[in-house]
Amino acid sequence: MCLGVPGRVLRVEGLIATVDFWGLKRQVRLDVVDEPVQPGDYVLNHVGFAIRRIPAEEIQETLSLYEELLRAGESDMMAADVRGEIEASPESADSGEPDA
């Protein structure tokens, strides 16, 4: 429950950022993030909120764990926790995906 998932900021509108999680575009809240964010920044997100702007030069180390996990398949427990974190952020209106 303290996992947190990194994503790349695409757009910022007030306290809402559109964040790309490996192709899934989600709306993340910026109420408690530590530094102002702008498009292109990476943020660490937990239960729908960005909690940390991650320095760009260090993002690859952070991403690799998650990329490994997301390859690990549907049934894996830790991968399911990562997906749960992404689910915590509502889909972005500009996701380009058809409505459910």
Add this chain to the structure above:
Amino acid sequence: MPDESVRTSANELKFRDPSQARALADRLSGLCEEIAREPISVMHVCGTHEQAIAKYGLRTILPKSLDLIMGPGCPVCVTDMPEVDEAVVLAEDGALIATYGDMLRVPGTAKSLADAQAEGARVEVVYSAAQAVELARSMQQEVVFFASGFETTAVATAAIALQDDLPPNLSILSAHKYVPPAMEIVAQIPATQVEGFLAAGHAATITGWGIFEPLAERYKIPVVVAGFEPLDILAGLVRLVELVKDGTPAVDNMYPRCVTREGNRVAQEQMWRVFRTVGGRWRGIADVPDGNLRLRPEYAHLDARVRFEIDIRRLWQLAPSALAEKCICGAIMSGLASPSDCELFGKECDPENPVGACMVSSEGTCKIWYQYGGRPDL
């Protein structure tokens, strides 16, 4: 030729950089040989650390003399029975309980929220506090957000509580826990003999690593903040064992890309505006002074404990399961026992039919060992 000295787990996960993993493992072996006694016990306090350790089979490459144990790092697991009872009573009395999925099957004194749901109560799983707000907005019924998690998660609840357009039928039942005081309690348990702490990276993202300095000083115990990538964990362990070897009770940060000394001040400010610390029981462990986060009186209008009269005593007339008496979750979370020491583990107690809270949550030691294996016999 495949590298035999760095094993990958049965899941065939690979280290990002196997040569670096081997170098770190070799360094750990060297340090433990120099210390020349065993066991050298170090404790981490994070379910996500345990997931990564178990999933990547990290214990198989650690020196035999190094005992890496999991402490009270699962907020769901340390949620006390009376806290679950409060949610059960509210659900039975007609409120809709919105809560994180792991909380559903945590046993209360007599029943879990899943049991109450099976009997007709309304319980909805949410991934975020914001989803609980949306639920409340979509209905007339009272919606109680049963909020669990450490400081990392409490800041999200705080941000929601600070919104000024909340629906009037929303309230918060806080079971949030605050980690630093619990580490202090564990440091005092003589039988645990913890010589160093690996602190959880994302909780420290909020609090900052400076928060551990009084603990290190008071108990003469080093603390190292580590990330979650397997190499992060190994690097954190190397630094921690170096400090143990040198007898230096310092705090060091091996996760600087996410953790600073002062932490996330914006988040802290909101968390402490909404919550205060209150002493209380952590399930199976101890009374932890300042270990619970409860809403401040200024937020009484959102506090389910103020809004409703919650009589949990009526549940206590129902007898708890006889199996529960054999459960050793408390000893496991205090670092005194492993899941494999429990006679119920994998037999009467499994993720389908959990007896103790540690088998419920994906951050519970028992469930993680059940899924990934824990300490394989080699």
